[in-house]
Amino acid sequence: MGYELNFGALLEYQDVLLSGLWMTVKLTVVSTLLGIMLGILGAAARRHRNPFLRHGSKAYVELIRNTPFIVQLFFIFFGLPAIGIKMTEVEAGILALVINLGAYLTEIIRAGIDNTPKGQIEAARTLGLSSRQIFIRIILPPAFQRVYSSVVSQCIIVMLGSAVVSQISVQELTFAANFIQSRNFLSFESYLVAALLYLLLAFLMRLIFNLIGSRAFSREEKQS
Amino acid sequence: MSLVSVRDVHKYFGDLHVLKGIDLDVKAGEVVSIIGRSGSGKSTLLRCMNGLESYDQGAIILDGMEVSTDEFQVRKLSQSVGMVFQSFNLFPHLTVGENIMLAPTLIKKTNKAEAKKLAQEVLEKVGLGDKFGQYPEKLSGGQQQRVAIARSLAMKPKVLLCDEITSALDPELVGDVLKVLEQLAAEGMTLILVTHEMNFARDVGDRVVFMHQGKVHETGDAKTVLADPQTPELRQFIGAVL
Ligand SMILES: Nc1ncnc2c1ncn2[C@@H]1O[C@H](COP(=O)(O)OP(=O)(O)OP(=O)(O)O)[C@@H](O)[C@H]1O
Numbered sequence: 369m370g371y372e373l374n375f376g377a378l379l380e381y382q383d384v385l386l387s388g389l390w391m392t393v394k395l396t397v398v399s400t401l402l403g404i405m406l407g408i409l410g411a412a413a414r415r416h417r418n419p420f421l422r423h424g425s426k427a428y429v430e431l432i433r434n435t436p437f438i439v440q441l442f443f444i445f446f447g448l449p450a451i452g453i454k455m456t457e458v459e460a461g462i463l464a465l466v467i468n469l470g471a472y473l474t475e476i477i478r479a480g481i482d483n484t485p486k487g488q489i490e491a492a493r494t495l496g497l498s499s500r501q502i503f504i505r506i507i508l509p510p511a512f513q514r515v516y517s518s519v520v521s522q523c524i525i526v527m528l529g530s531a532v533v534s535q536i537s538v539q540e541l542t543f544a545a546n547f548i549q550s551r552n553f554l555s556f557e558s559y560l561v562a563a564l565l566y567l568l569l570a571f572l573m574r575l576i577f578n579l580i581g582s583r584a585f586s587r588e589e590k591q592s
Numbered sequence: 593m594s595l596v597s598v599r600d601v602h603k604y605f606g607d608l609h610v611l612k613g614i615d616l617d618v619k620a621g622e623v624v625s626i627i628g629r630s631g632s633g634k635s636t637l638l639r640c641m642n643g644l645e646s647y648d649q650g651a652i653i654l655d656g657m658e659v660s661t662d663e664f665q666v667r668k669l670s671q672s673v674g675m676v677f678q679s680f681n682l683f684p685h686l687t688v689g690e691n692i693m694l695a696p697t698l699i700k701k702t703n704k705a706e707a708k709k710l711a712q713e714v715l716e717k718v719g720l721g722d723k724f725g726q727y728p729e730k731l732s733g734g735q736q737q738r739v740a741i742a743r744s745l746a747m748k749p750k751v752l753l754c755d756e757i758t759s760a761l762d763p764e765l766v767g768d769v770l771k772v773l774e775q776l777a778a779e780g781m782t783l784i785l786v787t788h789e790m791n792f793a794r795d796v797g798d799r800v801v802f803m804h805q806g807k808v809h810e811t812g813d814a815k816t817v818l819a820d821p822q823t824p825e826l827r828q829f830i831g832a833v834l
């Protein structure tokens with residue numbers, strides 16, 4: 369073994385690493401929140417009266433699920449300016465992540481919705497709820513609960529996938545690792561640290577989601 | 593004037609002629625039991641009465657409103673007609689109290705405090721005053737069904753439709769639910785129920801409607817019809833269920 373590990377040399381780049389980590393956290397939080405909203409809207413569109421919305425949502429899901437994320441990202445950042453839509457690296461990165469996560473979540477949430485017992489919808493109609501009220505109040509909450517663990521996994525996949533936006537120079541964690549190893553040539557250490565930080569983020573995300581889930585979906589008796 | 597008036601209603605599921613010209617009038621305060629074999633169209637008829645199912649011909653007028661499946665019309669009808677299902681259909685993510693308060697707050701814009709009071713009231717009525725904060729999954733079938741009844745009652749309907757609401761229950765839980773219905777009947781609630789509970793139909797019901805192959809085959813005063821059926825089909829049916 370002629371290679372000596374030298375993690376100490378990374379300390380010099382501590383700030384770069386931390387600011388990269390912070391950017392990854394921000395990308396993740398924003399794209400997770402917006403992506404979940406988009407997924408809910410996409411799933412709602414799938415059962416809408418209007419056929420354009422239904423088919424539009426389906427086309428969107430198919431388009432995103434069957435093309436590489438990096439191509440989606442490049443299209444948004446390098447392609448769209450050709451038709452006059454320009455944005456910063458971070459904006460393009462977030463948009464690509466949101467669109468990507470939204471498509472997968474549309475499909476996941478739709479599957480949860482499809483398992484809604486028909487009788488509950490009929491009961492709600494009988495009580496006088498409108499279609500929109502039925503979707504928001506009756507269908508969505510249990511459907512979301514049914515697929516919650518898949519939603520969480522998908523959000524984590526997108527957090528990890530955010531590494532790709534380093535390709536358009538968003539200065540997130542992977543970008544930072546690239547930068548550091550290009551300066552000190554400590555590839556092994558740089559990427560290992562980055563990997564551990566991603567692992568930590570994934571772990572924290574799951575923890576936070578689980579906490580939210582167990583609060584939101586508790587079926588403990590409520591005091592009135 | 594009838595509260596519910598069904599005139600020559602026909603219904604097809606594709607080629608299947610399920611309702612073949614149904615006529616039925618129900619006055620306010622009446623308790624009408626619809627009986628008949630599986631597949632005779634009982635549920636379909638009931639579901640046509642509140643717009644859950646469309647019909648192809650004829651007319652149904654409920655509380656002065658023409659019944660149709662149009663969303664706006666169904667919502668309007670919901671102020672006058674409630675429905676309880678065989679499978680309870682409580683909303684699993686809401687507590688008992690929330691299940692009951694949902695429609696009054698959303699539809700009637702009742703304020704929260706008032707809705708709560710109302711929910712507590714109807715819960716007491718079905719004997720479950722202590723279950724307000726509990727989730728449906730923690731209740732027995734019989735309790736869930738009584739919550740479902742309470743949920744309907746909270747909308748103060750003029751007529752309550754019940755489709756085999758005791759059929760999914762363990763035998764020992766049926767009595768509690770029937771007791772609630774009996775009490776409602778005594779208070780003057782108009783009830784139209786599809787049921788296999790012949791004793792209930794005879795003792796509590798005013799009228800029996802026997803459906804056979806999509807038609808009202810025999811109908812009349814509950815005690816008379818059940819004690820002395822005029823058609824061989826009803827005689828055979830009664831023999832089979834008793
Ligand atoms: N949504 C539907 N699509 C097609 N056919 C249907 C539908 N609902 C009911 N049917 C058919 O219509 C007929 C009448 O059904 P309905 O449910 O009204 O009978 P029922 O008298 O309530 O029977 P049961 O005692 O079994 O509940 C049956 O042949 C049934 O298979």
Ligand SMILES: [Mg+2]
Binds near residue numbers: 635755786
């Ligand atoms: Mg039936």
